[in-house]
Amino acid sequence: MKYENITDMIGNTPLLKIPAHVHGLKNIDLYAKMELMNPFGSVKDRIAWGIIKDDIDEIQAKGKTIYENSSGNTAKALQVIANMYGVKTRLITYLAKVDGVKDIVRMLGADIEEVLGGSECFDPNDPNDPQFLIAKMVKDNPEKNYFPSQFTNPKNPDVHYNSTGKEIADDLKKVDFFFGGLGTSGSTLGAARRIRDEGNPELVSVGVCASKNDFIPGIRSLDQMWESGLFVKENYNDFVYVDSGESVDAMMELIRGAGLLCGPTSGASYLGAVRYLRKLDEQLTERKNAVFIACDRVEWYTDYIRQRRPELYGLEMKPGSLRAFNFDPEGNKERFTVQVDKAQTWIDDEKPLIIDVRGNLAYKMTTLEGAINIPWELFETMIDAADPFPKDRPILLVCPVGEKTARYAAYLQTRGYRSFSLDGGILGWRNASCKLVKV
Amino acid sequence: MSKLDTRLEEEKSTTSTTSTKNADQCLADDMLAGGAGSVDRKRPKVRPAIHPAIKRFLSDEKLVFSLIDGLGSPLNVLFPEHIEETIGRFEQVYKDRQLQGTIFYTSKPNKSLAMKKQAATTKVGLDVSSEGELKSALSSGFYPGRIEATGPKNFDYLSLCVQQNVLINVDNITELQQIAQLANYSPTKKARVLVRLDGFEPGRVKFTAQDSAFGTSVKNAPALIDFLLEHKDRIDFHGFSFHFNAGDYIRRPPAIEECLQLTFRCLELGLSPRAIDIGGGYRIRYAADQDEWNAYVEELKSSVLGNRESLTWNDSGLGFHREDGLLKGAANFMEHYHKNDGHEDFASVIDTPLPAFDGYSTARIVSDNMFELHIEPGRALLDQCGITLAHVNFAKHSILNQQLAVLDMNRTNLNSTQLKLMTDPVVIYRNADRKPADKGVMYVGNLCLTHDMIQYHKTFPDHVPQTGDAVAFINTAAYQMDFAETHVLEQSIARKIAVIESAPGEFRWFLDELYNPLAIAGGIKP
Numbered sequence: 001m002k003y004e005n006i007t008d009m010i011g012n013t014p015l016l017k018i019p020a021h022v023h024g025l026k027n028i029d030l031y032a033k034m035e036l037m038n039p040f041g042s043v044k045d046r047i048a049w050g051i052i053k054d055d056i057d058e059i060q061a062k063g064k065t066i067y068e069n070s071s072g073n074t075a076k077a078l079q080v081i082a083n084m085y086g087v088k089t090r091l092i093t094y095l096a097k098v099d100g101v102k103d104i105v106r107m108l109g110a111d112i113e114e115v116l117g118g119s120e121c122f123d124p125n126d127p128n129d130p131q132f133l134i135a136k137m138v139k140d141n142p143e144k145n146y147f148p149s150q151f152t153n154p155k156n157p158d159v160h161y162n163s164t165g166k167e168i169a170d171d172l173k174k175v176d177f178f179f180g181g182l183g184t185s186g187s188t189l190g191a192a193r194r195i196r197d198e199g200n201p202e203l204v205s206v207g208v209c210a211s212k213n214d215f216i217p218g219i220r221s222l223d224q225m226w227e228s229g230l231f232v233k234e235n236y237n238d239f240v241y242v243d244s245g246e247s248v249d250a251m252m253e254l255i256r257g258a259g260l261l262c263g264p265t266s267g268a269s270y271l272g273a274v275r276y277l278r279k280l281d282e283q284l285t286e287r288k289n290a291v292f293i294a295c296d297r298v299e300w301y302t303d304y305i306r307q308r309r310p311e312l313y314g315l316e317m318k319p320g321s322l323r324a325f326n327f328d329p330e331g332n333k334e335r336f337t338v339q340v341d342k343a344q345t346w347i348d349d350e351k352p353l354i355i356d357v358r359g360n361l362a363y364k365m366t367t368l369e370g371a372i373n374i375p376w377e378l379f380e381t382m383i384d385a386a387d388p389f390p391k392d393r394p395i396l397l398v399c400p401v402g403e404k405t406a407r408y409a410a411y412l413q414t415r416g417y418r419s420f421s422l423d424g425g426i427l428g429w430r431n432a433s434c435k436l437v438k439v
Numbered sequence: 440m441s442k443l444d445t446r447l448e449e450e451k452s453t454t455s456t457t458s459t460k461n462a463d464q465c466l467a468d469d470m471l472a473g474g475a476g477s478v479d480r481k482r483p484k485v486r487p488a489i490h491p492a493i494k495r496f497l498s499d500e501k502l503v504f505s506l507i508d509g510l511g512s513p514l515n516v517l518f519p520e521h522i523e524e525t526i527g528r529f530e531q532v533y534k535d536r537q538l539q540g541t542i543f544y545t546s547k548p549n550k551s552l553a554m555k556k557q558a559a560t561t562k563v564g565l566d567v568s569s570e571g572e573l574k575s576a577l578s579s580g581f582y583p584g585r586i587e588a589t590g591p592k593n594f595d596y597l598s599l600c601v602q603q604n605v606l607i608n609v610d611n612i613t614e615l616q617q618i619a620q621l622a623n624y625s626p627t628k629k630a631r632v633l634v635r636l637d638g639f640e641p642g643r644v645k646f647t648a649q650d651s652a653f654g655t656s657v658k659n660a661p662a663l664i665d666f667l668l669e670h671k672d673r674i675d676f677h678g679f680s681f682h683f684n685a686g687d688y689i690r691r692p693p694a695i696e697e698c699l700q701l702t703f704r705c706l707e708l709g710l711s712p713r714a715i716d717i718g719g720g721y722r723i724r725y726a727a728d729q730d731e732w733n734a735y736v737e738e739l740k741s742s743v744l745g746n747r748e749s750l751t752w753n754d755s756g757l758g759f760h761r762e763d764g765l766l767k768g769a770a771n772f773m774e775h776y777h778k779n780d781g782h783e784d785f786a787s788v789i790d791t792p793l794p795a796f797d798g799y800s801t802a803r804i805v806s807d808n809m810f811e812l813h814i815e816p817g818r819a820l821l822d823q824c825g826i827t828l829a830h831v832n833f834a835k836h837s838i839l840n841q842q843l844a845v846l847d848m849n850r851t852n853l854n855s856t857q858l859k860l861m862t863d864p865v866v867i868y869r870n871a872d873r874k875p876a877d878k879g880v881m882y883v884g885n886l887c888l889t890h891d892m893i894q895y896h897k898t899f900p901d902h903v904p905q906t907g908d909a910v911a912f913i914n915t916a917a918y919q920m921d922f923a924e925t926h927v928l929e930q931s932i933a934r935k936i937a938v939i940e941s942a943p944g945e946f947r948w949f950l951d952e953l954y955n956p957l958a959i960a961g962g963i964k965p
Binding site for chain 1: 537539703706729733737765778796797799803804806807808809
């Protein structure tokens with residue numbers, strides 16, 4: 001298929017049937033609307049282009065700057081389009097919580113300004129709200145500034161009415177349930193309306209919300225929805241709440257079970273769908289169709305996922321490894337430690353290899369005479385991977401207070417090293433006025 | 440369920456059999472009942488999180504009424520022993536990361552001597568912010584080496600700081616010059632100082648600049664450093680400090696990063712800074728239940744939009760208003776429920792990787808370089824350390840027919856700088872003859888003013904509080920109970936008492952100034 005413009009590739013995304021063994025529903029076929037296949041990577045490509053395409057020539061001609069309240073997927077799509085047209089953007093937003101997406105947006109050339117929200121000793125008269133700030137700037141200079149305003153622009157749901165909703169209705173004919181995360185609420189609002197208008201008046205539309213004080217990218221809590229200009233509560237038959245950890249679990253179910261490399265927000269919508277449908281599934285006598293939005297891909301979110309599910313990153317324990325070592329800090333302490341008051345004599349007699357496992361900066365500032373520096377992350381990798389030190393020479397390990405190295409020394413002794421930890425660490429050494437040098 | 444709640448639940452289950460009464464059964468008011476279960480959105484409540492010992496105390500109605508009858512209304516009740524629990528949580532964060540340094544308890548949020556004396560029996564330091572607070576710190580058992588002096592300083596405050604050789608957190612270069620002049624009169628001929636900075640470059644994150652009256656701009660650090668170098672003989676420079684407000688966590692790592700970079704710069708130039716002070720601003724979880732709190736805020740917003748009857752006095756909206764059918768404005772109350780406790784937020788701040796230090800965390804850099812980390816978690820250390828009791832003078836209806844309970848206290852007795860306490864008070868009924876409070880109750884104070892609202896939101900106790908009943912506002916020790924109290928209209932200010940639980944369900948009380956934890960612990964006081 002040939003395209004003249006990358007923006008022509010926006011929309012017309014496929015519907016993917018999720019295998020029944022993955023979601024476990026007996027009487028319902030569950031489909032993912034594959035919005036992650038949009039060219040800039042998310043469902044937001046539709047509204048970014050949909051809102052500005054009629055105005056982009058004028059924006060370009062007049063040298064206007066595009067302002068928007070986003071540092072996520074909308075920002076990304078807007079920035080790509082702005083780059084192609086040689087138009088400047090300025091993105092003003094609450095502090096972004098997903099650095100992965102923000103880094104890409106910045107890499108694309110965006111000027112991101114983040115304002116603080118939710119501080120608790122705030123001045124109630126401080127209008128430090130991005131939406132408010134942008135509206136004010138644009139109002140001050142309408143000839144030079146352009147604000148698509150995804151949170152309030154009726155074109156947002158219109159775009160989904162004209163494209164997303166129509167595509168789903170065309171592909172599936174009968175749609176019984178529709179699930180989407182509530183952010184601007186544009187996609188759920190517009191698409192659900194169209195599906196109803198295309199011969200599914202009984203459509204059950206369910207908004208998926210984040211639990212309050214939790215954070216799922218692009219999804220808000222119901223409480224925050226009142227502040228969105230587009231939100232219409234009556235449009236939804238129901239709401240489901242999900243939390244970020246379980247959304248990541250659901251995302252993994254899609255990734256590993258269905259080969260669908262979607263992000264945590266898609267996981268949230270999928271989870272909301274399965275949770276809602278499971279209650280109804282048993283009682284159904286005829287087959288039903290349900291659709292959820294798979295809004296973007298997983299790659300942006302590695303840090304976000306790591307914070308919630310670190311075990312996905314292979315932190316398992318190998319038998320015999322340092323991590324699996326069961327250390328008793330009090331048992332036979334003298335076997336693997338050297339006391340500060342005897343340490344200098346011991347060093348003079350034994351000529352040990354002295355390893356300072358603190359960071360390189362600290363090592364350069366001050367350390368024991370003759371010590372080499374292997375920061376502990378590196379040290380742990382080295383001893384887990386191989387035998388990096390001579391076994392015939394004593395080793396003296398130094399860390400800030402002697403706790404970390406006590407464990408290392410005891411562990412290395414089990415592998416046949418003559419390893420010892422400086423008791424009390426370099427702090428104890430300094431407090432005893434022993435000799436320190438600058439490297 | 441949060442860790443704290445779990446711990447409280449466990450404690451309750453082990454002690455409820457021995458306590459004089461079961462807290463959950465004896466009170467008609469369901470504020471003391473356990474989990475929220477289902478939320479009643481028609482009559483939304485914000486149940487306060489309550490320490491089990493405070494629940495046991497409030498369940499001893501005879502004691503509560505005899506105290507408030509005998510000592511007057513309002514009455515502030517402090518539970519000094521509870522501060523050891525909050526301190527312990529922060530200490531554990533230090534211990535887990537092998538960090539040295541001092542946790543400073545802060546005088547500012549509460550004037551209680553009992554709390555300071557209790558804190559003096561632990562390892563914490565004390566952060567004072569006026570000459571009066573410094574004197575009271577010394578008389579509560581803190582020796583000068585444990586005291587840090589912050590805030591804007593007049594000559595008398597500054598002189599006493601220098602003479603007592605306390606660690607002075609310096610606001611600006613003028614103050615530093617004055618200290619240099621006074622230092623000759625310190626016992627060591629040297630003054631110990633931290634220097635407070637602000638206006639940090641936000642690193643990768645850009646901020647719309649917020650102004651602050653405190654500290655010195657980081658842009659002027661070179662001049663400060665020159666001054667410190669010139670006056671090395673008289674000024675013992677301990678390090679840099681900053682302080683951000685509660686919840687403002689995301690700005691902290693870039694600020695720490697810049698302070699650490701300046702610290703290393705000072706070391707190169709021949710100064711010997713050995714500490715970094717990252718301030719306080721850690722939160723309290725006031726509400727007992729997340730769903731209940733969410734529901735209240737949702738219903739409040741919904742009421743401002745006109746979807747239900749108002750939940751605020753005179754439909755004031757608590758900071759929200761309706762504009763073109765949309766909700767605008769910002770809450771003028773704190774977030775009352777957070778997933779994390781203050782010490783967990785502290786841990787995540789110091790565990791954040793710092794890009795300028797090869798991704799090492801604050802904890803790592805501080806520990807590696809044998810620096811000390813100082814913190815001043817004023818509010819968080821006072822979590823569950825105090826309540827405010829008041830008599831009900833009478834119940835009546837407002838002109839527009841709102842049910843009111845008029846308390847023998849006024850707005851200055853429960854008043855922070857600007858942020859409202861939104862948890863509902865516990866009602867302790869004295870009268871057997873009770874009327875149901877179907878349409879909600881609002882609490883008014885005793886000032887001769889058109890309205891002296893104690894709280895601006897509607898609460899839904901089971902029954903209307905009547906003459907002689909008592910109410911207890913929970914968790915008022917930090918900034919609420921005495922921060923802004925005055926003798927307005929010559930009304931009395933609250934007495935303070937310290938209450939300790941000598942055996943489960945058995946309480947002893949002392950006038951605040953007569954409480955002596957050291958004598959009790961040492962066994963010389965019965």
